[in-house]
Amino acid sequence: MDGTLLQTETLLIHVHPRLFAALREEGLYTGETPPVDELIACLGMLLEEIWKKVMPDASEAARRRADELMLQYELEELEAGNGSLYPKVAETLRELKARGIKLFVASNGLEHYVKGIVKVKGMDDLFDDLYSAGEYETASKVELVALLMEKHGIKQGWMVGDRSSDVEAGKGNGLAVIGCAYAGFGGNAELAGADVCIEHFEQLLALLPKPEAAKEDLSSEITG
Structure with missing residues (x-):
């Protein structure tokens, strides 16, 4: 799907800042938002592997919450017409x-x-x-x-x-x-x-x- 059918970066540029803002608001992440290019470079990997690379110092709770937020925001942005x-x-x-x-x-x-x-x-x-x-x-x-x-x-x-x-x-x-x-x-x-x-x-x-x-x-x- 990603990188083959879907031009995923056209979706992630909307999802990425929302996800890290939510993690910070919930007290699960305190660092700077990593560049979206770091997330895009990991496309095709399992989510577990992605978060280890994008936020290596984050807790297991933060990574599991990131899974949930990623899905929620991706679906919301797709419904809003983003992602080509x-x-x-x-x-x-x-x-x-x-x-x-x-x-x-x-x-x-x-x-x-x-x-x-x-x-x-x-x-x-x-x-x-x-x-x-x-x-x-x-x-x-x-x-x-x-x-x-x-x-x-x-x-x-x-x-x-x-x-x-x-x-x-x-x-x-x-x-x-x-x-x-x-x-x-x-x-x-x-x-x-x-x-x-x-x-x-x-x-x-x-x-x-x-x-x-x-x-x-x-x-x-x-x-x-």
């Missing part, structure tokens, strides 16, 4: 769906955050299912994607994402990996090992086999 999808995301997903391709989200985020984005952005009808670490309590995205594939009987496919966790999840489950180089949250090293990198989401369509070859292995154009 990357260009051509909705159109590309609809074209992929029209071609009979099953679409899933596998995110390290919270359940209601992932589902909230899909609902607010009018994408409910596009995805076959939504998987989040928050809902399934998985320790890694490798585990989350394995669960998805087992439940839906997926034998082949593409893992599309912008972080090293996406590359690991794809390779760890025998999937071709498409690296999304347009977000830039973690730098080029994040996508080392990806089969192909794209600069725009709609470039996924150009990687697909031609209609007459649709029954062939989808990974052939990437790995062949």
Whole structure:
């Protein structure tokens, strides 16, 4: 979701100051508000890992409260119209769906955050299912994607994402990996090992086999 479908910084610039103001008001955080870029750089990690990096000296109570506030404010800001999808995301997903391709989200985020984005952005009808670490309590995205594939009987496919966790999840489950180089949250090293990198989401369509070859292995154009 983050850094692949959603241009998350357009949401976090509204959430970030509210979250730290609330933590200070509740007496859970006394330091300066860290730069929002520090939070953005952690996107794709589990929340537990994010808070350890963004506010390493904070108490466990502060980090758990930050989880709650993050979700609350993200949903509020989404409902207020903040937070943008990357260009051509909705159109590309609809074209992929029209071609009979099953679409899933596998995110390290919270359940209601992932589902909230899909609902607010009018994408409910596009995805076959939504998987989040928050809902399934998985320790890694490798585990989350394995669960998805087992439940839906997926034998082949593409893992599309912008972080090293996406590359690991794809390779760890025998999937071709498409690296999304347009977000830039973690730098080029994040996508080392990806089969192909794209600069725009709609470039996924150009990687697909031609209609007459649709029954062939989808990974052939990437790995062949």
